[in-house]
Every structure is written in C-alpha cells, then in structure tokens.
Amino acid sequence: MRDIQMVLERWGAWVANNHEDVEWSSVAAGFKGLIPSKVKSRPQCSDDDGLIISSAMTVLKKKEPYQYELLEMYYVYGVTLRVLGVKLGISLNQVVIRLQKAEGFIDGCLAMLGVSLEIDCYI
Template sequence: MRDMQKVLERWGCWAASDSSGVDYSHIAAGFKGLLPQSSSNRLSCTDDDGLIIESCMTRLQKKKPYEHSLLVAHYIYRVSKRGMAKARKKDEKIIRIEMQMAEGFIDGCLSMIDVRLEME
C-alpha cells in the first residue's frame, strides 16, 4: 500500500520546481492571495516518477476537475486544508473527504498502470 500523501508531497515539489516542465497557474488553483511563501527544503521525486504521477493527475483533471484543483492547491502551492475550506466556504471535514477521494483516484490510477515508483 502506497503512502499517497508522501507520494503527492514529493510530486508537488517536483511540479512546483522550474525544471519540471509542468506549469500550474497560481490563479487557476482558485486560491489567489492564500499561497504561502515557497521553501526549498521539500523532498522531490525523480522526473520519471513526476511524469507518471502527472499523467494520473491529468486523468483526474478530466474526470473531476474540482478534486484536481484541491490536490494542486495543497500539494503544489501548500494551501492548508483549513485555508481551502475557508476560501470555498465549506467545512474542513468535507475538504478532507474530497481530498481523500482524489488521493484514492491517483492511487487507483497508479495501481491500474502497474508501475513501481522509484521513491517507493
């Protein structure tokens, strides 16, 4: 069983870096003004792992764009779950459940393509 939060945390660092080749707009995340300062002490994944996870994120975006935006905001831009709940005027418990569903989608996607990530 994968620790999806660890996997997505490393993917988020990789996607946020300038060298990943992946671009996420700050405004598209829907949290303009809530984004904390970035720090460079985060662990990143390899380019191969990053691209594999990115392909799963693309599938999530096509099927459930709202859940995709939650993962992007939290794992790339480091917006807290509490901050997302406040910005979206929702209960934090609901945000946590929606994020768990999105993380489960990514986990299922990785299981379907039957790939072993280098970070595991």
Template structure:
C-alpha cells in the same frame, strides 16, 4: 502499500521547482492571497516518477477538475486544508474527504498502471541494502 500522501508531497515539490517544465499557474484558481510567502526546502521525486503522477493527475482533471484543483492547491502550493475550506466556504471535514477521494483516485490510477515508482522504497519505509 504506497503512502499516496507522501508520493503527492514529492510530486508537489517537483512541480513547484521552476525547472520541472510543467506550467502551473502561480495563482491557483480561487486561492489568491492564500499562498505562503516563503518557500522551504522540500524533498522532490524524480522526473520519471513525476511524469507518471502527472498522467494520473491529467486523468483526474479530465474526470473531476474540482478534486484536481484541491490536490494542486494542497500539494503543489502547500495551502492547508483549513484555508482551502475557508476559501471555498465549505466545512473543513468535507474538504478533507474530497482530498482523500482525489488521493484515492491517484492511488488507484497508479495501481491500475502497475508501475513501480523510483520513490516507492523510500515512501513505504523500505530501504535497499
């Protein structure tokens, strides 16, 4: 079973890297002023893995743009679920559920594609000998 949160964390680090070639607005819609002022070193995924994940995120954005924006805010920009809830004037529990549903969509999309990500061994706690 794939740890989708760790997969998305690594995708977020990849997308945040200026050399990724993917252009995300530096101010997430509705989250101006919430971005952390400093950046920290984050473990990234490979370009191949990231492009597969990008495809799944594009499907999510087409079907449910709101949930896509939650994943981008949380995993790309590192905005906490609490701050997202405050900015959206929603209960934090509801934001957590919505993010969980979006994570499930991405996980399901990856499962349907039947792809093996290069990071799977690392995010699942398995290491090649």
C-alpha cells in the same frame, strides 16, 4: 502498500520546482544540466515519477477538475486545509473527505497502471 500522501507531497514539490519544465521545454536537448538547479526546500520525486504521477493527475483533471484543483492547491501550492475550507465555503471535514477521495483516485490510477515508482523505495 503505497503512501499516496507522501508520493503526492514529493510530486507537489517536484511540480513547484519544475513547473515550467512540465509545460514546455525551453532548453535545447543536452543543455539542461548546464543550468543551475533551483533551491530545493522540500524532498522531491524523480523526473520519471513526476511524469507518471502527472499523467494520473491529467486523467483526474479530465474526470473531476474540482478534485484536481484541490490536490494542486494542497500539494503544489501548500494551501492549508483550513484555508481551503474557507476558499471553497465548506467545513474542514468536507475538505479532508474530498482530498481523500482525490488521493484515492490517483492511487487507483497508479495501481491500474501497475507501475513501480522509484519513490516507493524511500517511503
């Protein structure tokens, strides 16, 4: 069984470290390795895993933009549950419930794809 919270934590670190790379590529092919990497303060997933999880996040964004933003704020930007509750005007319990619902959607998308993530070996 996959630990979706750990997967999303590592995906969030990957997005935070490579955000501009997800949007567009400003580096010519073959030269990316010559640019020094950014500081990595959190464990990240691989690029392949990051792209797979991002595709599931894109599906969530189309179906439930609110849940997408919730996952993005929590896993990418590191906004705490309490702050999310205050910003959204809901209780801490409601934040947790909505976060779990969004996590379940991503876990379901990954299960339906039937993909094996590299990160599954480590968690």
